Amino acid sequence: MPDGFDMFDACATATTLTLFWDKPERADRGTVYTLFVDGVPAARVARTFATIEGLAPDRRYHVELRACFPEGASAIRLAGGSFRTEAVKRDIDVSRPPYNAVGDGVTMNTRAIQQALDDCDASSRVVIPAGVFLTGALTMHSESELHVKAGGTLQGSVDPSDYEPRVWSRFEGVERECYASLVNVGVLDHTAGCTTHDVRLSGEGTIRGGGARLMRATIDRERVRMGGELDDMADYIAACENEDTVPARVRGRLISICNAERVELAGLVFEDGSSWNIHCVYSRHIVTHGATIRSSGVWNGDGWDPDSSEDCVLFDTTFDTGDDMVAIKSGKNPEGNRINRPTRRVRIFSCSALGGHGIAIGSEISGGVEDVRIWDVDLARSRYGIHIKATAKRGGYVRDVSVRDSTVAAVTIHSVSYNDDGESGPGQPYFERFRFERLHALGRYWGETADDVYPSTAVLVKGFDKPGHEARDIVFKDVTLGGVDGGCGRVELCDCAGVVFDRVDAAANPVADPSRPFKAAVS
Structure with a gap:
C-alpha cells in the first residue's frame, strides 16, 4: 500500500x-x-x-x-x-404486539422498547417507526441493532429519574457515577478490554435527548443531593469553570459506548443530549457516517467524543453543536495518567460545520492521543477550527496529527488555563509532530450568530514553558492565511521549536471592520 x-x-x-x-x-x-x-x-x-x-x-x-x-x-x-453483505434481518417493530409502544410523544415507552432490545439478536433489528416515542435510558447488548425509520424519533425524557439507576461512567476525563445515557452500549471498566460487540444504530430518523431542560433538571437535582457538600468545596469550586461545573458532571450523554468494539452509527440525526452527544470510552472500531449531529442551548454540547479509544472513524457528517463538534480525549490528570489508555488511529474526513467550536484534541489528554488524520473537512463556520489544547498540569501527549485539504477558521495549538481543577499529573504534556498541508485558515472567530464575526489569530502555536515540552516539529505547507471578509493572516508563536512554514501565504483581507475587536487567542 x-x-x-x-x-x-x-x-x-x-x-x-x-x-x-x-x-x-x-x-x-x-x-x-x-x-x-x-x-x-x-x-x-x-x-x-x-x-x-x-x-x-x-x-x-x-x-x-x-x-x-x-x-x-x-x-x-x-x-x-x-x-x-448481511443476511436480511427480521424487523421488531416496537409499536406492534407484544410491545405496543405508542408514538404520541407523551406515553412513556421505556419498558416496551427495552424489552424489544432485549429480544433482539443478530438476525433481527428493533425498529422505531414514524412517530415520537418517549423513553428513558435504554441498553443495547452485543449483536443488536436499533433502526429509526424516516419520520420516527426516539425522544429522551426530560426527567432525570428516568435515567436511574446511575451507572459508572467517565466525564471530563474522570471516572465517576453518572446518570445513564439515553442509549447505553457496554459497561465501563478500564481494566478490561471490549466486552460488548457488533452493535448498530441506523436509519433516517432522529435520536433526540432531553436537551437543555434535562441538563438543567439534572444539575438542580444533583445540587440538592450534594447539599452542604458544595459549600464545603467552595475553594475547589472557585478553581472550576463556574458554580455548575461539579453538579453538572453527573449528566448522562445521548449515546454512551463503553468497552465496546465494532459499533456503527449510520444515517441518523443525533441531537440534544444533556451534555455530549456521542461518547465512546475504552472502545475500538467505532464508525460514524452519513449522520447529522447537533445541539442547542446545551453547555458542553459536544458532538462526537472518542475517549481512550482506538480505530475511530467519522465521515460524511454535518455538525451544528453548542460546543466542540469533535473532542478527542484520553483522561484527566492524575487518574488519566495512571489508567494510561491513549486514543489513537482516529480518522475524520468529509465532514462540515454549520456551527460549533470545531475539532478539538484535549484538553483531557493525560492518557495520550496519537495518529489522528483529518482531511477534506469544512470548518469555515466553526468558532475555532482545529484546536489542540491541554493544561500544564495534565501530563500525557498529543503527537502525529495531520490535517490536509481543508478550510478551517484557524489552527490553534496551545497550553490553556481552563479546565484546570484537580490534582496535578506527573509533568507537562508533549505536543509534537503535526503537519498541516493545503489548508485555508481564515483567521476569523465566529460568535453566536452569522453576523457575529471577528478577526482572530489564523495560526497560534504556544507550547509549554518547561524545557523539552515546547510544541515541536510542526509543518505548515501550502497554507493560505486570511484573505476573506473579517479574516486575518496573523501568526503567533511561543514556546515552540522546529516550526516550518513552507509556501505559506498571508493573503490580504478584503474588508477590515474597525468596529470588530481583534481576538488574539481563544478560550
Whole structure:
C-alpha cells in the first residue's frame, strides 16, 4: 500500500457496502478513485468513501480500489479486500404486539422498547417507526441493532429519574457515577478490554435527548443531593469553570459506548443530549457516517467524543453543536495518567460545520492521543477550527496529527488555563509532530450568530514553558492565511521549536471592520 495508507474497510447492510479508506499521502483534491466489485467498475468518486447499492444479501464480494492521481496517466491499485453483505434481518417493530409502544410523544415507552432490545439478536433489528416515542435510558447488548425509520424519533425524557439507576461512567476525563445515557452500549471498566460487540444504530430518523431542560433538571437535582457538600468545596469550586461545573458532571450523554468494539452509527440525526452527544470510552472500531449531529442551548454540547479509544472513524457528517463538534480525549490528570489508555488511529474526513467550536484534541489528554488524520473537512463556520489544547498540569501527549485539504477558521495549538481543577499529573504534556498541508485558515472567530464575526489569530502555536515540552516539529505547507471578509493572516508563536512554514501565504483581507475587536487567542 502507499505510504500513509492503512485503512480500507466497509460497513455492510443486506444490499449495500459503504467503503471508506485513508487518503494516500500523494493524493490531493484532484484525485479520483474507482471501486471495482468482482472485477466490474461500480463507483467513481473524488472523495474517500462510496456506497455500492443493489447487492445481494449474505454474499461475499471482492472489492478493489484504484486511484488516478492528477500527475499520473493511469490508475494505480491502492487496496483490495473481501466484504460480505448481511443476511436480511427480521424487523421488531416496537409499536406492534407484544410491545405496543405508542408514538404520541407523551406515553412513556421505556419498558416496551427495552424489552424489544432485549429480544433482539443478530438476525433481527428493533425498529422505531414514524412517530415520537418517549423513553428513558435504554441498553443495547452485543449483536443488536436499533433502526429509526424516516419520520420516527426516539425522544429522551426530560426527567432525570428516568435515567436511574446511575451507572459508572467517565466525564471530563474522570471516572465517576453518572446518570445513564439515553442509549447505553457496554459497561465501563478500564481494566478490561471490549466486552460488548457488533452493535448498530441506523436509519433516517432522529435520536433526540432531553436537551437543555434535562441538563438543567439534572444539575438542580444533583445540587440538592450534594447539599452542604458544595459549600464545603467552595475553594475547589472557585478553581472550576463556574458554580455548575461539579453538579453538572453527573449528566448522562445521548449515546454512551463503553468497552465496546465494532459499533456503527449510520444515517441518523443525533441531537440534544444533556451534555455530549456521542461518547465512546475504552472502545475500538467505532464508525460514524452519513449522520447529522447537533445541539442547542446545551453547555458542553459536544458532538462526537472518542475517549481512550482506538480505530475511530467519522465521515460524511454535518455538525451544528453548542460546543466542540469533535473532542478527542484520553483522561484527566492524575487518574488519566495512571489508567494510561491513549486514543489513537482516529480518522475524520468529509465532514462540515454549520456551527460549533470545531475539532478539538484535549484538553483531557493525560492518557495520550496519537495518529489522528483529518482531511477534506469544512470548518469555515466553526468558532475555532482545529484546536489542540491541554493544561500544564495534565501530563500525557498529543503527537502525529495531520490535517490536509481543508478550510478551517484557524489552527490553534496551545497550553490553556481552563479546565484546570484537580490534582496535578506527573509533568507537562508533549505536543509534537503535526503537519498541516493545503489548508485555508481564515483567521476569523465566529460568535453566536452569522453576523457575529471577528478577526482572530489564523495560526497560534504556544507550547509549554518547561524545557523539552515546547510544541515541536510542526509543518505548515501550502497554507493560505486570511484573505476573506473579517479574516486575518496573523501568526503567533511561543514556546515552540522546529516550526516550518513552507509556501505559506498571508493573503490580504478584503474588508477590515474597525468596529470588530481583534481576538488574539481563544478560550
